[in-house]
Amino acid sequence: MTDKLLLILDKEARQTDAEGIWPARSIQALRDSGLMGLTLPADAGGGGAGMRQFAEAIEKIAAHCASTAMIYLMHVCGANMIAASSSPRRAELVKTMTAGKAVATLAFSEKGSRSHFWAPVSRASSNSGSTILNCEKSFVTSAGHADFYVVSTGAIGAKSPIDSTLYIVEKNAPGLESKGAWNGIGLRGNASGPMSIRNCHVDDNARLTNEAEGFKAMMEIVLPWFQIGSAAVSIGIAEAAFAGTVAHTTSARFEHLNESLASALARLARMRLAIDSSRAYLDHTLLRIEKGAPDAMLFVLGSKATAAEMALAGTDEAMRACGGAAFSRDLSVERNFRDARAASIMAPTTDALYDFIGKAVAGLPLF
Ligand SMILES: Cc1cc2nc3c(=O)[nH]c(=O)nc-3n(C[C@H](O)[C@H](O)[C@H](O)COP(=O)(O)OP(=O)(O)OC[C@H]3O[C@@H](n4cnc5c(N)ncnc54)[C@H](O)[C@@H]3O)c2cc1C
Known part of the structure; x- marks a missing residue:
């Protein structure tokens, strides 16, 4: 880089x-x-x-x-x-x-199944050899800007909510439409707005998985990249907030006391330890993946959850340590604070990850 x-x-x-x-x-x-x-x-x-x-x-x-x-x-x-x-x-x-x-981007989340992206409510149909897609996607990052949309939809004749198929839909495909501007509180450059795919005819070349094998591909191929990447994004945001907090608290002064904002030292220490712990968890996850360890997926699930929680708490510390200067948007830590909020509600959300991890450690089926 x-x-x-x-x-x-x-x-x-x-x-x-x-x-x-x-x-x-x-x-x-x-x-x-x-x-x-x-x-x-x-x-x-x-x-x-x-x-x-x-x-x-x-x-x-x-x-x-x-x-x-x-x-x-x-x-x-x-x-x-x-x-x-x-x-x-x-x-x-x-x-x-x-x-x-x-x-490229992912168009998984749907209005009907919300953050449960693994269970699209849309259904593909077929007519004279072509497949027809009809989906209402609730959030698609790079909506209207991406060239390749990886789209999930219920398999033709699906018997269960997780019988899905993945397709590639290209930007100029008839029926693919962005449905409104993105105005999130954070990640404001994402263009993560809704999209509709209506009466979109695709041929077999657009099929990325066999019929009804989308769920397996989402879990085994897409999810690990997303979880690891999301954890690393949270750590990067927290690092930026930490650097901004160090810069501000060591330079702003109480002139009457001739001191810097020394009250922030414990906050800096907590932020540093939390970021390092989260990175250590991510490093351990990567080692489990590299070794092909049987419990690697449990750590893959945990990596996004731990990093997202850490970034929420860490950027909150940053806001408090930097006081009114951060609140009044003079410092970039307020952007870090807003950006950090996305990871916990991006699917699988932190709540859903706790649910999966809880089921896994209790020996219960995940789905
Ligand atoms: C910045 C951003 C970018 C995004 N980009 C994409 C993208 O590129 N592609 C894509 O497909 N999607 C994308 N999404 C969508 C995202 O992955 C989620 O699907 C979406 O944020 C869910 O919002 P919702 O209001 O539908 O959540 P809801 O499903 O309504 O959830 C609301 C709350 O309920 C909780 N909840 C839900 N299920 C459970 C459960 N089983 N147990 C406990 N609590 C639960 C959730 O954790 C959440 O706190 C993006 C979202 C954001 C914010």
């Missing part, structure tokens, strides 16, 4: 947040730096990087611009799903993404 790239992210971050605009210049800088293909298979021209290298890269991006990091995370999830598919177009699509010519 070059200093030039980080400088561009820094330069764009404030305006991206203030105006709530998709950060085209920052994404162009990611394209130019070769990061769009970082995790794609080397045999298909990609960078072949594993989750550890990805986590290091996205944490740095998030510390400079969390909106850009979330757009990148959704791209990596979508791109890896496309690369893992048996679509006849796989090689061509991977080549396009590796060259930085396409941004």
Whole structure:
């Protein structure tokens, strides 16, 4: 990751947040730096990087611009799903993404099943050899900006709520429409607005999984990349808040006492320990994945939950340590505070992760 790239992210971050605009210049800088293909298979021209290298890269991006990091995370999830598919177009699509010519994203969450993305309420149908998609997606990062949408929908003739299939829908596909602007309190550059897919006819080349095998692909391919990336984004945001808090509390002075804001020392210590603990948990998770340990998935679930909780608490400490200067938006820690809130309600939400982890440790079925 070059200093030039980080400088561009820094330069764009404030305006991206203030105006709530998709950060085209920052994404162009990611394209130019070769990061769009970082995790794609080397045999298909990609960078072949594993989750550890990805986590290091996205944490740095998030510390400079969390909106850009979330757009990148959704791209990596979508791109890896496309690369893992048996679509006849796989090689061509991977080549396009590796060259930085396409941004991918996930269109999983639906109005009907809300944060339970694993159970889409939409159903695909078929007519004279073509498949027809009709879905109301509630949140799609990079809506209207992405080139490749990885779309989930109930399988044709689905028997259970988790019988789904994944498809790639390209940006100009008839029936694909963005349904409104994004005005989130944080990650304001994400363009994570709703989209509808109406009467969209796709052929077999668009199929990323076999019929009714979408759930398996979401859990085994997409989820690990999303969880690890989301944990790293939370850690990056918390690191930025920590740096901002150190800078402010060591420079602002009580002139009548000739002291800096020494009252913040315990807050700084708590933030530091919490960030380091979260990073240690993520490192342990990555080790379990690298070793192929049977309990790796339990840690994958925990990594996003622990990092999201840490970033909520850490950015709250930052706001309190920096006082009115942060509240009145003079400092970037207030952006970190708002950005940090997304991870806990992005699916699987922290509540849902606690539910899954609780079931797993109690020996109960997850679904
Ligand atoms: C910034 C941002 C970007 C996003 N980008 C994308 C994207 O690119 N693609 C995509 O598909 N989706 C995306 N989403 C959607 C996201 O993953 C969630 O689906 C969405 O935030 C859920 O919001 P909701 O109001 O529907 O939640 P609800 O499902 O209504 O949940 C409300 C609350 O209920 C809790 N809850 C739900 N189920 C349980 C349970 N079983 N046990 C305990 N508590 C529970 C939740 O934790 C939450 O606190 C994005 C969301 C945000 C905020």
